[in-house]
Amino acid sequence: MRVLIPRGGSWGDEVARLASAAGFEPLVLPLVRTEPAEDQDALGRALARLADGGFDWLVVTSRSAVPVLPPLPGSVRVAAVGAATAGALWERGVPVDFVPTRQSAAGLVDEWPLREGSALWPRALDARPKVADGLRQHGMRVTDVVAYRTVPAVESRDRLLAAVGDAPVDAVLVTSGSIAREVARLELPHDVRVIAIGDQTAEDCRALGLRVAGIAAQPSAASLVEALTASAGSAPV
Numbered sequence: 001m002r003v004l005i006p007r008g009g010s011w012g013d014e015v016a017r018l019a020s021a022a023g024f025e026p027l028v029l030p031l032v033r034t035e036p037a038e039d040q041d042a043l044g045r046a047l048a049r050l051a052d053g054g055f056d057w058l059v060v061t062s063r064s065a066v067p068v069l070p071p072l073p074g075s076v077r078v079a080a081v082g083a084a085t086a087g088a089l090w091e092r093g094v095p096v097d098f099v100p101t102r103q104s105a106a107g108l109v110d111e112w113p114l115r116e117g118s119a120l121w122p123r124a125l126d127a128r129p130k131v132a133d134g135l136r137q138h139g140m141r142v143t144d145v146v147a148y149r150t151v152p153a154v155e156s157r158d159r160l161l162a163a164v165g166d167a168p169v170d171a172v173l174v175t176s177g178s179i180a181r182e183v184a185r186l187e188l189p190h191d192v193r194v195i196a197i198g199d200q201t202a203e204d205c206r207a208l209g210l211r212v213a214g215i216a217a218q219p220s221a222a223s224l225v226e227a228l229t230a231s232a233g234s235a236p237v
Helices: 009-021 040-051 063-068 083-091 105-110 130-137 156-164 177-186 199-207 221-231
Strands: 002-005 025-028 032-036 057-060 077-080 118-124 141-152 171-174 193-196 212-215
Touching (some): 009 025, 009 221, 032 177, 040 118, 040 141, 057 063, 063 083, 063 118, 063 141, 077 083, 105 199, 130 141, 141 177, 171 177, 171 221, 193 221
Parallel strands (some): 002 025, 057 077, 118 141, 171 193
Antiparallel strands (some): 032 141
């Protein structure tokens, strides 16, 4: 099976390595790219307050938010949505205090350990309000600020057609709603197997008319490839 990996960088390289080891033919072709937030003043003010110890918690729900973070004082505790995000934080020298057992935005909210305090959530432009709303219901004072935005890579369909040639794509690994939108725009054949990184991404895929053949149990490269392997002989769900 030839597998489209529509996200590049170290993540794409790791998924490609695991997919190849599992017997698949990976094709890394980024369909989106991350760009800075348009309102840099608002982001700068929030990060300056964070660096000064003005928040009790920093909540990180994507590794894409990690590069903008300033050095943190010891008083700030850090929550990461999953192991991949926690790993990116540790690589930056940021200790992580809380990772939910169910590694998702819903899991982070459901397992949140406190019922008071302040938190900063640096988020994507198109992020759903689930994290902020959920933590506020737990009694937290949440400030959310756009830290980055995800935009389509140019001419993705033309690049895909040039890359695949006469060999079709059999499966595609989808790791976010923004990637799901770009995959839908590719107008791939109906029998291409879509593997989603979690339940929310699977919902996004279905809403766009994509048939989901597998869902990763955890938001990690290894779990995504495991779901791909498990789905090889199953029907879409």
